[in-house]
Amino acid sequence: MASFARQEHQFLGAWGGSGPVVTTTNPSNNEVIAEVVEASMDDYEKGMSACFDAAKTWMAIPAPKRGEIVRQIGDALRAKLHHLGRLLSLEMGKILPEGIGEVQEIIDMCDYAVGLSRQLNGSIIPSERPNHMMMEVWNPLGVVGVITAFNFPCAVLGWNACIALVCGNCVVWKGAPTTPLITIAMTKIVASVFEKNNLPSAIFTAFCGGAEIGQAIALDTRIPLVSFTGSTKVGQMVQQQVSARFGKCLLELSGNNAIIVMDDADIPLAVRSVLFAAVGTAGQRCTTCRRLLLHESIYQTFLDQLVEVYKQVRIGDPMEKGTLLGPLHTTASKESFLKGIQNIRSQEEKSF
Amino acid sequence: MASFARQEHQFLGAWGGSGPVVTTTNPSNNEVIAEVVEASMDDYEKGMSACFDAAKTWMAIPAPKRGEIVRQIGDALRAKLHHLGRLLSLEMGKILPEGIGEVQEIIDMCDYAVGLSRQLNGSIIPSERPNHMMMEVWNPLGVVGVITAFNFPCAVLGWNACIALVCGNCVVWKGAPTTPLITIAMTKIVASVFEKNNLPSAIFTAFCGGAEIGQAIALDTRIPLVSFTGSTKVGQMVQQQVSARFGKCLLELSGNNAIIVMDDADIPLAVRSVLFAAVGTAGQRCTTCRRLLLHESIYQTFLDQLVEVYKQVRIGDPMEKGTLLGPLHTTASKESFLKGIQNIRSQEEKSF
Amino acid sequence: MASFARQEHQFLGAWGGSGPVVTTTNPSNNEVIAEVVEASMDDYEKGMSACFDAAKTWMAIPAPKRGEIVRQIGDALRAKLHHLGRLLSLEMGKILPEGIGEVQEIIDMCDYAVGLSRQLNGSIIPSERPNHMMMEVWNPLGVVGVITAFNFPCAVLGWNACIALVCGNCVVWKGAPTTPLITIAMTKIVASVFEKNNLPSAIFTAFCGGAEIGQAIALDTRIPLVSFTGSTKVGQMVQQQVSARFGKCLLELSGNNAIIVMDDADIPLAVRSVLFAAVGTAGQRCTTCRRLLLHESIYQTFLDQLVEVYKQVRIGDPMEKGTLLGPLHTTASKESFLKGIQNIRSQEEKSF
Amino acid sequence: MASFARQEHQFLGAWGGSGPVVTTTNPSNNEVIAEVVEASMDDYEKGMSACFDAAKTWMAIPAPKRGEIVRQIGDALRAKLHHLGRLLSLEMGKILPEGIGEVQEIIDMCDYAVGLSRQLNGSIIPSERPNHMMMEVWNPLGVVGVITAFNFPCAVLGWNACIALVCGNCVVWKGAPTTPLITIAMTKIVASVFEKNNLPSAIFTAFCGGAEIGQAIALDTRIPLVSFTGSTKVGQMVQQQVSARFGKCLLELSGNNAIIVMDDADIPLAVRSVLFAAVGTAGQRCTTCRRLLLHESIYQTFLDQLVEVYKQVRIGDPMEKGTLLGPLHTTASKESFLKGIQNIRSQEEKSF
Structure with missing residues (x-):
């Protein structure tokens, strides 16, 4: 498992990267396990633009059909449960049962989201005016940004992406800069499901990178909702940037x-x-x-x-x-x- | 309070009765407190027919406006809280604080139902077919029958009638044969609110009477839902009769x-x-x-x-x-x- | 596909039957496709008793784990989608696309029920008394009876059984007497999933048989809820029998x-x-x-x-x-x- | 109605003010209708401190009892419907039917909130661990800040304050600087209800004042939720200030x-x-x-x-x-x- 070749991140429904080359190491012995080409800002723009385009396709697909895609993503992850669990253990450093348990969590989220895909009900509200009623219908936001931390690279993605996808939103994901192989592995598995269903894999767009990509997501007006998991300090900055453009923020920050x-x-x-x-x-x-x-x-x-x-x-x-x-x-x-x-x-x- | 004159039950938005004359007694000393003319089957037919007619009016009124009427009913009962509590104590025999507490319960139900009158929401359900959605809207049933027992003549009426009314249903009520004064007092108060709002008081139609009237309600195909509170034995009969005509039943029976x-x-x-x-x-x-x-x-x-x-x-x-x-x-x-x-x-x- | 051997129905977590031997025919050409041994009343008692015992096990399993079993049932049916679709076409007589579509419906129900298995929420209700709250928790009923009609042997089972199972109820199923092969095929597939998970397959107990078995279910006080799909006339009888013992009834009857x-x-x-x-x-x-x-x-x-x-x-x-x-x-x-x-x-x- | 005496704002459950004296005018003829003493920052601190203290009392009162207080507030406003409607017309400048309609809206909100006071249900969520369940209970936040605009001084207050109060939150209100008489009239009516029920009137604390008071609310860590209605520009500033201290914001801003x-x-x-x-x-x-x-x-x-x-x-x-x-x-x-x-x-x- 130490023989990972140089990996490139995915965008535009294709794989590539023109940013800096970084190494990822096994925290248990500090040995390098792979080199990864991160995304440049130019890559970000191309990937984000492809994702924004894909949103038109994805939001037009009926919710239960989106649920079926998410079910297939769950099955694809289930088929790789032990491999992904080992990769988590190798690159993040958590013990193997925790690694496998975390992958199971994103699988469970997929199964849960499949059920939700038939329950995204709007409301018909009685009005005080005769022969009149009000309708409240839920529409997709478009693209949801998800910035996750090193400690739960899969589970936190799952809580956000599975729900976003069945709700009709595309996902732009930036994983932690120190867990790029997990970002790549997850993205390849998810992309394969979209491709098998003849859907643009840019519906789920992922970038390897650091603060520069994260800030681009926070500032990008094409992303009406940003979910950030990480430190309280950075979370506060993200919230300020997102709310300054009247975007919505989901924060999962530090505890004590x-x-x-x-x-x-x-x-x-x-x-x-x-x-x-x-x-x-x-x-x-x-x-x-x-x-x-x-x-x-x-x-x-x-x-x-x-x-x-x-x-x-x-x-x-x-x-x-x-x-x-x-x-x-x-x-x-x-x-x-x-x-x-x-x-x-x-x-x-x-x-x- | 022992000087109640002969009372007649209400129907057709008017007061009257041509059935047997019964006496109602104070269970504390077995003294007669009033004579009451019960409803004949002919009275039932006239009253039920007026109620069925009133249903067309009532169900066309917007739910929040129906809520406003129920709010006024609550206020009218609140104004008579102590009088009604004493009447309960006199005719049913429960101690005064329990009598007042029970009237408070129907007042609380009115207030609660007012809030519900703006929440009778239907659903807009996502479909698996493109450009398609399903709508689920709640419509009134028409007339709801409520048969109550001697022990909680007001509260049980409240649980059923307040909800039925805001949902757009008319109510046909038969109280216990041994608490006719409570039936009459409640009905007069409720009727006065409908009249003040220029609505047919037959929206809330009440009968004094016994098993014959109860059975007429159970068998009446104009009453799609019958709520019965009383003994297990009678409840079972009511359920059989109502379900034989594919009506719905709410049963509140004996305990042990x-x-x-x-x-x-x-x-x-x-x-x-x-x-x-x-x-x-x-x-x-x-x-x-x-x-x-x-x-x-x-x-x-x-x-x-x-x-x-x-x-x-x-x-x-x-x-x-x-x-x-x-x-x-x-x-x-x-x-x-x-x-x-x-x-x-x-x-x-x-x-x- | 015409070479079905003699089949026996399942009970007690085992397969067998000691009732009358009936034939099932292809409605398209009236040729016999198989002989089936139906359940005797003695078989019913043994099977029902095993199911009632299994209820203790099933209701103690956490709802999300029950959901996982139902997910596996969905996957097992998905693996046999085309075979089951053909069997429906052969024995019931509906055209092949409808046969496949109907099996898909029970698969969809499984996926939906998996999501529900994490949403069977009770309520914590504010009380008017200080330092007091009310809790409303949903408990399984135990065993749910499902009697289905010939026209949708799979879909109607799915609507009832998938929900019943995630809610913690065992299922006793009687399919139509004229579609016994579908009853047997479905049951074998479901049973295999329970067995693979070391759970008693009697959690899902099925009988081939006619009115006698149906009536036994309607009268059986171990079955607090009976779902019946079929004619209005028989539905009315079932409702009378079930409600006479204060059971609950779900009816899906004729239309016009x-x-x-x-x-x-x-x-x-x-x-x-x-x-x-x-x-x-x-x-x-x-x-x-x-x-x-x-x-x-x-x-x-x-x-x-x-x-x-x-x-x-x-x-x-x-x-x-x-x-x-x-x-x-x-x-x-x-x-x-x-x-x-x-x-x-x-x-x-x-x-x- | 032009003879309003000098008015002082309310805080500490008492009336007073030591800030600048401002005039309020009739926009229809630009005549001064009253002078009002605004709150100084010292007044703010005293009032806010009283409100924060009152929160301990208010949140310990059962939700349905809080609903009863809100019902009485609704009734107190109903009794003054036409007077308040005229005051709105006089000071804000909207036509009389709109003035009365707006007061009716806060009355409707009271009635609606009474119903909600018995529906603030938490959840009991099934867990995947045996013999385990999760409980989600809603607790009051403490003090909710409400900053409203000149155009709907009553209705916007109602949407926020009625819900906040039944949920167990105290309310700190700053009305528009150009409609102080409405702020004072509303506050006096609300305070009278709390006093009649032997509750601290600081549960509902109002300030007359401008940007300085508004900013104090935005920055005050004792106020976990701030609702702001007004211009997009100011709303953005409020959001930045509230989110910088990890508070929650409700914004109702400009339209086009x-x-x-x-x-x-x-x-x-x-x-x-x-x-x-x-x-x-x-x-x-x-x-x-x-x-x-x-x-x-x-x-x-x-x-x-x-x-x-x-x-x-x-x-x-x-x-x-x-x-x-x-x-x-x-x-x-x-x-x-x-x-x-x-x-x-x-x-x-x-x-x-």
Whole structure:
């Protein structure tokens, strides 16, 4: 699986790229696994323009037929469930069961969206005027922009793209710059389904790239709705840019979750829950447990048990069976984590 | 309040009656409080025919305007809240706070139905055929029959009639034969609202009478929906008759509710709950607690406390302040109750 | 395809039958295509009892997991789309495109129901009491009975069974006595999916048989909901029997549809619509056009054009390409049709 | 009605103001009708702080009880329907039937919201994990900010405040700086209802003032949702400020509506519709018809008829019976209108 050839991103219903060549690495051993040609701004314009054209075709297709395409996308992903799960583990660094679980999530979203494709009901509303009624019908927006983060490259795409597609919208996707192979793999699978159905694969257009592409999406008036998942800081910028042009924004930003454990809690259950919430995906989830508020009467018992279960966590290669905790996604994350530990230690020294 | 003159039921938007003259009594002292002329079958036909005619007018009025009429009905009842509450206490026999509470319930239903009158939305459903959609619009049924029981003459009417009216249906109501004054009072109030709005008061047509009128409603093909509240035995007959003509039925029948008290229950709270559930409305509710399943470990404690609170229940005239338990509604009910006690006693003797 | 061996119906998660042996024929040429052993009442009891047991398992499975099973059923039917379509054409007699279209309908229902399996939401309702709320949760009924008619053996099953299954209900199905091979084929496919998932195939229990089995379902108190599709006369009996035991009934009965053509209609479009509505499924649909109300000003033009298009209808073997009108389902249907024609002719003679 | 004394705005459940004294004028004759003390920023802080405190009380009241308060607000407004309608006509300048119609709209919103107060249902969602379900419950946001425009001072308040109140939110309202008497009158009526129910009138807090108060609301982190109705330019600024602090925004901004008249249109009906859409509220609606696209074949006929009906429009004092077109709201509006006419004339000269 380390032998990925140089990959190019997809646009215009075709594959290509004329931007910078970047490398993608296995976070578990920092070995390069592939080189990828990112999209230039010229590529963006060509791809976006093809997507905007494809919108005329896609929105004219009856919703249940769009649902049938999404069903086929779900089946195409299901056929590659284990391959995609391994790729997630290889490039993002999450343990294999989490990788497979995440791909399953986008498959589930496809199945769910198929059902929705027959339920996009409008309303007929009684009016106070005689022989009069009001009709409320849902129309597609056109193109929906989806900017996703490194930690859930497939699932977050699924929550947004599956619903957007059955609603009659085309999708412009920018995955994380550090997970380009997943972007490419997903896009190839989705494109193959559109092609098999003689539909323009530009209905689902994806770009590999960084902040420049992301900002282009935020500013593009052809994209009335932008979904952004990532840091609070960047999300705020995206929201400002999108709302400045009266676009709509869906934001899924950072979290700072605490778990509160009271004196009458089932301690072993709570300990296991905290472990799962703090260690899962190597703590790189928006829902990760970051703080622990313990009732004083169970404080020491809880901590003792927690330290004990932490000791049993197998750290290692995420693709190896039995590993519970894989690597952080990048070297920068690792350094930031070590710095955090240092900070905490120095605060502890001060407080005693 | 004992000086009610002879009353006649309402039909044809007018008041009258040519059926048998019956008396209605105060269950607290068995004194006659009024004589009422019931509806003959000829009266039924005239009234039903007027109601059926009125349906053409009522269903053509926009739903929010129908809501405005129902709002006015609510206000008219609100203005008579205490009078109607006292009448309920006098004729049905429930304690005064329950009488007032029940009238409040129909007022609440009116207010709720006003809101619904702007929400009777149909659906516009996406089709799998291009340039095609399906529309689902709710139309009134015409006339809805409502047969209510003695124990909640106002509330049960409200649940059915308020919704039926905003949906564009006329209502044919038969109250219990033993609460004719309530039927008459309610009908006069409702009729006055229709009249003030220059609408036929036959939109809400009520009959005083017994099984003959009830059966006429069940069999009448002009009434596509019959709501029946009462005994399981009669409900089953009504259902058979209505469904034999492919009408729709709403049934609210008898109950046989048990309360289960476990060993970790809050005993004083559970005791009070059982008291309320068993003694409220003198046990004449479909939701009355009829059986008690007690965990053996709290069995004796619970019973001791229950006997204690039962001793504090003030029995007496339901219109008197402080009374918690009024009379059973009829002499027949009382005899049936005493027989039940006797049965239980003889079973106890056998089981020891 | 004419070489079907003797088939036995399924119950108890196993296949078998000890009732009468019946033959099933090709309505196109009246040749026997198979012998089938129907269910005896003893078989019914064994099968129903297995189904009732399986309900405990099925209702405990989370709704989205039930949806996954239904998705697999859809896929299993999709894999056999053309075979099942041909079997429908062979045994029921509808033309092949209609046969395939009907199987597609149950596949679509499966896909739709998968989406619903994540939307069976209950409600949390605000209460007028402080610190209090009401919860309304949907629970499975247990076993749902489905009695279907000869004209749509697959589609009608789909509308009922797919929804029932995701809602957590087991299904007891009785197909038409004259389409037992379809009953058997469908059941084998559905059973294989349950078996592959290590679930009791009795979750979906089917019987071949006639009125005796149908009546057993109507009377069986273990079946709280019975869906019946068929004649108005039998539907009324089923409704009476089911409601006598306070069960719920879904009825899909006969129709008597008219098409009204006004003077400003698009005549060629209207003519084609009438043809499709009257000739489709050889006029054996509940939605078949039975009457034509024509504005006098277009009366003759319309009839002339209709006669013209009727002449072009190719009548013949329903499995042959190009056939538009296949046989009536049974010899009895044919005789009843001819008698109807005779009646009309004698009326015409009288009226001139 | 010209004898309004100096008025002070309401805050802290009390009345007062320490900001600049402004005058409000009758746009029909430019006479001063009252002087009003606006809120200073110190007043804002005191009022907002009282409102924020009141939120704890209001959100703990059961939704149906909040509905009852809103019902009483509706009744209090209904009792003053004609007075408020006249005040709208006097201060805003719209014709009397429009003034009364607008007050009726907020009354209708109250009635509608009462119904909603029993329908703010959460969801119980099936989970894919056994013995697990998800609950989605709607909680109040706390304080909702409502900034309204001069053209519909009552109706726009109603759409926002009635829903906010039944949902358990307090309301901070800033009306237009040029309609302070309406702000004061509405607030006094609403406050009287809260007081009668022994609730803090700060649940509904209103300020007279201009951009400074508006901006304070936009920036105030105690206000998680801001509804703004007004110009596109200001709306954009509000949205930027609210979203910069991750607040939610509801915007109701400018329009630029066209009416398209095709060659097969009912010309007299279309002419009347255009007149109503262009002249109503003196063209000061977001839904006002600003452009007319006429099919060339009916162009001249349409214009001729339109000119004819325009000639019949009675212009004058909006409070006088028969007036169809009242004054523009301010001298600035009038000048902008005249300038627009001038522009159009000079363009016409150029184009010929």
